[in-house]
Amino acid sequence: MHKGARKGLLAVITTAIAGLGIAPLAQAQTNDEIRIGEINSYKIFPAFLEPYKNGMLLAAEQANQDGGINGRKLTIITRDDAGNQGNAIKEAQALISRDKVHALTGGFLSNIGLALADFAAHKKVFYLASEPLTDKLVWADGNDYTYRLRASTYMQVAMLVPEAVKLNKKRWALVYPNYEYGQSAVATFKTLMKQAQPDVEFVADQATPLNKVDAGSVIQALGDARPDAIFNVLFGPDITKFVRAGTTRKFFETIPVVSLLTGEPEYLDTLGADTPKGWIVTGYPWQFIDTPEHKAFIDAYQKRFNDYPRLGSIVGYMAIKSLAEGFRKAGTTDTQALTKAFSGLEVVSPFGPISYRPQDHQSTLGAYVGKLDVKDGRGIMTDIKYVDGATVQPDDAQVAKMRPAK
Known part of the structure; x- marks a missing residue:
């Protein structure tokens, strides 16, 4: 798209949503606004991030009801990083210097999140990694200026390990995207499995390029390794290719799979009738959660968007709701005050109450564990249970060893 056409398109987008509290470009900057700069990979992962944007919008609208935050309107300015660390830092710099935002949030890929966290530490700006x-x-x-909302790889793997141990399988194969998130998840799985089942063996590591999995070759390599079970960390388009390649070869009919994130609607919607039955997963079974907090959220979300929420909806909603509560507690937009306010901050989520731990700045937001099944041609989670994030954390002594001294 040439430069003039791009400016015209941005003007149309800005006009269309400027009144909703979310803007891709800076709006009028006044002292009665609290401005949040949000950076994400919208073009690359739309299945997750479009619902995520809806969740942010809903939280911003709720925050702006009845006078806003301490009498100030909350405004979100969004930027697309195109899945690139350099772009993310460039956009973060523009949000701080030109748009004068009071805090940063967002980040989808782990390597981009780390880059934004480092930027926040050097620029002394608050960053909530959603x-x-x-x-x-x-x-x-970790640093003083960065907090994280979503359950980490350690937490989600720790939720799955007890279920993996129950399978009583010795020879495990590992499939993961070959970048920070996948590497971290597999390292944690190996460590926790060895602790829980000392005789476990890891017979194959299939590390694939992100969004470029050669699914047929991966299935062939797994077959050659003859594992008793598989731990999978692929997501996005890669998980769809992997499942369909394995299903075509009838590979998954006799081998159990434990899989991170695959129970999220973002991926089940795409898999549809091809959803692999019996896989043990973390996810978001929105249809079957009947807590009062979730009922209130889903009613508001469906009324606002005429659609059901995805996991991204929860993450976007809670990122903005957490920031709104943080600014309320701080009573100011001052960065140091906001950082202090987030230490131990308590927020009510659609999954129940959560808090941000002072010792490592990690929230206690949990996730659901269950098994995959197919109903009416759609993938669902069954046998679900919610695992509170506070129950799957290392103890404070371990955290102190892993986190640099302040």
């Missing part, structure tokens, strides 16, 4: 899952974000590379 989606990146890598453990380094709050441990090895």
Whole structure:
């Protein structure tokens, strides 16, 4: 798209949604606004991030009801990083210097989240990492200015390991995208499985390029390794290709699979009738959660968007709701005050109450564990249980060893 056409398109988008509290470009900047800069890979992962944007919008509208936050309107300015660390930092710099935002949030890929966290530390700006899952974000590379909302790779793997141990399988194969998130998840799985089942063996590591999996070759390599079970960390388009390649070869009919994230509607919607029955997964079974907090959220979401929520909807909603509560508690937009307010901050989520841990800045938002099945041609989760994030964390002594001293 040439430069003039791009400017015209951005003007149309800005006009269309400027009144909704979310804007891709900076709006009038006044002292009665609290401005949040949000950066994400919208063009690359739309299945997750379009519902995520809806969740942000709903939370912003709710925050702006009845006078806003301490009398100030909450405004979100969004930027697309195109899945590139350099772009993410460039956009973050523009949000701080030109748009004068008071805090940053967002990030989908773990490597981008780490880059934004490092930027936040150097620029002394508050950053709430909404989606990146890598453990380094709050441990090895943790800093005073970065907090994380979503359950980390360690937490979600720790939710699945007890179920993996129950399978009583010795020889495991590992399939994962070959970047920070996948590497972190597999390292944690190996460590926790060895602790729980000392005789476990890892007979194959299939590390694939992100969004470029050669699914047929991966299935062939797994077959050659003859594992008793598989731990999968692929997501997005890669998980669809992997499942369909394995199903075509009838590979999954006799081998159990434990899989991170695959129970999220973003991926089940795409898999449809091809959803692999019996896989043990983490996910979001929105149809079957009957808590009061979730009922209130889903009613508001469906009324606003005439659609059902995805996991992205929860993450976007809670990122903005957390920031709104943080600014309320701080009573100011000052970065140091906001950082202090987030330490121990308590927020009510659609999954129930959560808090942000002072010792590592990780929230206690949990996830659902269950098994995959197919109903009416759609993938669903069955035998679900919610695992509170506070129950799958290392103890404070371990955290102190992993997180650099302040």
